[in-house]
């Protein structure tokens with residue numbers, strides 16, 4: 771198991787280094803996810819960028835953790 775993890779880590783690093791050599795400039799597919807993430811990080815959980823066509827699975831999953839945590843911290847919650 772450990773050997774497989776080390777092989778996976780090394781091959782992943784090699785692949786990342788190769789991709790970074792071929793594509794040195796930063797790039798982002800579906801740039802509107804950046805806007806959605808900025809809203810999310812600002813605590814604005816009620817707005818959704820309509821350009822995003824996939825269901826908000828990861829946003830909702832992490833919200834299930836963040837929402838109770840922020841309630842426990844009793845900070846201002848913007849929903």
Ligand SMILES: *[C@@H]1O[C@H](CO)[C@@H](O)[C@H](O)[C@H]1NC(C)=O
Nearest residue numbers: 809813814815816817848849
């Ligand atoms: C959330 O974001 C949307 C879109 O940018 C904005 O219209 C709305 O006022 C925001 N809501 C809050 C509570 O910040």
